[in-house]
Amino acid sequence: DTGVSQDPRHKITKRGQNVTFRCDPISEHNRLYWYRQTLGQGPEFLTYFQNEAQLEKSRLLSDRFSAERPKGSFSTLEIQRTEQGDSAMYLCASSIPGILREKLFFGSGTQLSVL
Amino acid sequence: AQTVTQSQPEMSVQEAETVTLSCTYDTSESDYYLFWYKQPPSRQMILVIRQEAYKQQNATENRFSVNFQKAAKSFSLKISDSQLGDAAMYFCASLDSGAGSYQLTFGKGTKLSVIP
Numbered sequence: 001d002t003g004v005s006q007d008p009r010h011k012i013t014k015r016g017q018n019v020t021f022r023c024d025p026i027s028e029h030n031r032l033y034w035y036r037q038t039l040g041q042g043p044e045f046l047t048y049f050q051n052e053a054q055l056e057k058s059r060l061l062s063d064r065f066s067a068e069r070p071k072g073s074f075s076t077l078e079i080q081r082t083e084q085g086d087s088a089m090y091l092c093a094s095s096i097p098g099i100l101r102e103k104l105f106f107g108s109g110t111q112l113s114v115l
Numbered sequence: 116a117q118t119v120t121q122s123q124p125e126m127s128v129q130e131a132e133t134v135t136l137s138c139t140y141d142t143s144e145s146d147y148y149l150f151w152y153k154q155p156p157s158r159q160m161i162l163v164i165r166q167e168a169y170k171q172q173n174a175t176e177n178r179f180s181v182n183f184q185k186a187a188k189s190f191s192l193k194i195s196d197s198q199l200g201d202a203a204m205y206f207c208a209s210l211d212s213g214a215g216s217y218q219l220t221f222g223k224g225t226k227l228s229v230i231p
Binding site for chain 2 (some may be wrong): 040043058104109111
C-alpha cells in the first residue's frame with residue numbers, strides 16, 4: 001500500500017472549463033476528506049465522506065463544486081465553470097475509525113491553475 | 116467555530132539546536148484534539164504529533180514534544196536536535212471531537228529553515 005494517491009498532480013485550465021480530480025484513499029480507510037489550500041494559507045476543509053455517504057460539506061463548497069465517492073472507494077471532485085479564484089492545491093486525506101480515527105493520511109495534492 | 120493562530124510566519128534554527136513553534140487556538144468545546152502537521156516541499160501533509168485535550172500530560176514523539184497549556188489555549192511544538200530534514204512548513208490544527216464533525220481547522224503555518 002503506497003498511501004493516498006491523487007491524480008493529476010498538476011492541472012492547468014482556462015476559466016470557464018470544467019475539471020475533475022481523483023483521489024484513491026488507503027484501501028482499508030472508510031473515511032475520506034477533501035481540503036483546499038491556497039498560497040500562504042493552511043488547508044481548509046471542503047467535504048467528508050464515510051464510505052459512499054457525503055456527511056459533511058463546508059460553505060466553501062459552492063454549487064459549482066461536486067464530490068462523489070461511488071462504492072465507498074475512490075473519490076472525485078469536480079469543479080464546473082472554473083474561476084481564477086479556484087486556483088489552489090486540492091488535498092485529499094483518508095482515515096479509519098477507532099483510536100486512530102483522527103489521524104489523517106494526506107495525499108500530495110492536485111495543484112490547479114486557472115488562467 | 117474554531118480558530119487556530121500561528122504568529123510566526125518564519126523561523127530558523129541551527130542544525131542540532133532546539134526550536135519552538137507557537138500556536139494558539141480558540142474553541143468552545145471541552146473535548147478536542149490538537150495536531151502539528153509538517154508539509155515538506157513534496158506537499159504531502161505528515162502528522163508530527165497529536166494531543167488529546169483531556170490529557171494533562173504533554174505528548175512526545177522522539178525529538179518532537181508539545182507544551183499544551185489548556186487554560187491559555189496554547190499548543191507549542193518543540194523540535195530538539197534539529198535536522199536538515201526538519202525544514203518544512205509546520206501547521207497547527209484542531210479538531211472538535213465531541214460534535215461529530217471531522218473538520219480539521221488549520222493555522223496559516225510557520226516556515227522552518229534549518230541552517231547547516
